[in-house]
Amino acid sequence: MPHLVGDKRVDGKLIDGKAMAAKLREAIGEQVAHLHTHHQVTPGLAVVLVGEDPASQVYVRNKARQAGEVGMQSFEHRLDASVSEQALLALIDQLNQDPAVNGILVQLPLPDHIAETRIIQAIAPAKDVDGFHPINVGQVAIDGQGMTPCTPLGCKLLLEHQLGDLSGQHAVVLGRSNIVGKPMANLLLQANCTVTVAHSRTHDLPAICRQADILVVAVGRPGMVKRDWIKPGAVLIDVGINRIEEDDRTRLTGDIDFQSVQDLAGAITPVPGGVGPMTIACLLLNTLQASYQQLNLPFPDDLAERAWQPQAATTP
Ligand SMILES: NC(=O)C1=CN([C@@H]2O[C@H](COP(=O)(O)OP(=O)(O)OC[C@H]3O[C@@H](n4cnc5c(N)ncnc54)[C@H](OP(=O)(O)O)[C@@H]3O)[C@@H](O)[C@H]2O)C=CC1
Numbered sequence: 001m002p003h004l005v006g007d008k009r010v011d012g013k014l015i016d017g018k019a020m021a022a023k024l025r026e027a028i029g030e031q032v033a034h035l036h037t038h039h040q041v042t043p044g045l046a047v048v049l050v051g052e053d054p055a056s057q058v059y060v061r062n063k064a065r066q067a068g069e070v071g072m073q074s075f076e077h078r079l080d081a082s083v084s085e086q087a088l089l090a091l092i093d094q095l096n097q098d099p100a101v102n103g104i105l106v107q108l109p110l111p112d113h114i115a116e117t118r119i120i121q122a123i124a125p126a127k128d129v130d131g132f133h134p135i136n137v138g139q140v141a142i143d144g145q146g147m148t149p150c151t152p153l154g155c156k157l158l159l160e161h162q163l164g165d166l167s168g169q170h171a172v173v174l175g176r177s178n179i180v181g182k183p184m185a186n187l188l189l190q191a192n193c194t195v196t197v198a199h200s201r202t203h204d205l206p207a208i209c210r211q212a213d214i215l216v217v218a219v220g221r222p223g224m225v226k227r228d229w230i231k232p233g234a235v236l237i238d239v240g241i242n243r244i245e246e247d248d249r250t251r252l253t254g255d256i257d258f259q260s261v262q263d264l265a266g267a268i269t270p271v272p273g274g275v276g277p278m279t280i281a282c283l284l285l286n287t288l289q290a291s292y293q294q295l296n297l298p299f300p301d302d303l304a305e306r307a308w309q310p311q312a313a314t315t316p
């Protein structure tokens, strides 16, 4: 059954982030090849992991592997959990100076004895492919021109692919972290949404969520968003990644009670296979963009859009 969201028709479907991320990586790969052929440059991504958190190890491995698959160079730095803040700052300084490194990502969270804000501020803003440096946060807030955090960027691309222009939509963002909720709210505001940001002190979350044409949920609480929180036809973006032990194995699940809301939603991202793969594809997109900017070349801003356009069959 098609629904109306604002004045746009949507059709209750699953948003296949995994497939969209694969197409985006393909387009990135072509652009990497172009840079190599015409400018003799190979984009380089440095990923720094401190400590041995198993989930972080999986992400870091995936990031490095997918960078390789699109033809980028990847540099993995694994440091012991006991590394000093000073030693980590020295590594970042070295990566800042290294011309083969176009993008730097320091996996969060960091151990408690290291001040995350000091580490983030040490990364050269031009190489800050996470978009966490205050210069980039500020630039994104001012005019949307800074390096944009990967998860919110992925969510915005999924939403625009689903809905086209987002102008005038009421977007509710559940969660206000620096890595997801806050930058997401900024991007949606830039896209002319009316934005409400809700969090753990918000009164009557269900009533606020029910106003949403677009609901982005990033809280880290499995299945928190229920059927009666949803306006029929709303587009739902589930950022949550929760590991649940069930029948002796680990299952990944989101922050939205998927089963109960699915038929009510205009469209919904699954977990896994929704926002997660888009986050990594956007990290590669930011690394490509950083490489272009460091070479003073104009970056093709419509790359993602073009990646998803139906293509005429290519003749060999
Ligand atoms: N798919 C992806 O690519 C990514 C997924 N994630 C996942 O997204 C989720 C959120 O991540 P992140 O933003 O880093 O998490 P944080 O823990 O940093 O932030 C959680 C936010 O949710 C709010 N919150 C927590 N509990 C409630 C509640 N009961 N009611 C209302 N609000 C609540 C908090 O409010 P307050 O500020 O008041 O404490 C906070 O703003 C996690 O599951 C994480 O694993 C994260 C990054 C990328």
Ligand SMILES: Nc1nc(=O)c2c([nH]1)NC[C@@H]1CN(c3ccc(C(=O)N[C@@H](CCC(=O)O)C(=O)O)cc3)C=[N+]21
Pocket (backbone or CB within 6 Å): 058, 059, 062, 105, 106, 107, 108, 109, 130, 150, 151, 241, 252, 271, 272, 273, 274, 275, 276, 277, 279, 280
């Ligand atoms: N500096 C920094 N930047 C980050 O972007 C960052 C970070 N630190 N710390 C941790 C969070 C989390 N995050 C995810 C990325 C990909 C998936 C992902 O690919 N998820 C797959 C499933 C992967 C699996 O099976 O575990 C999916 O949803 O389909 C999930 C989560 C990035 N983060």
Ligand SMILES: [Mg+2]
Pocket (backbone or CB within 6 Å): 109, 110, 111, 112, 113, 114, 115, 116
């Ligand atoms: Mg810390």
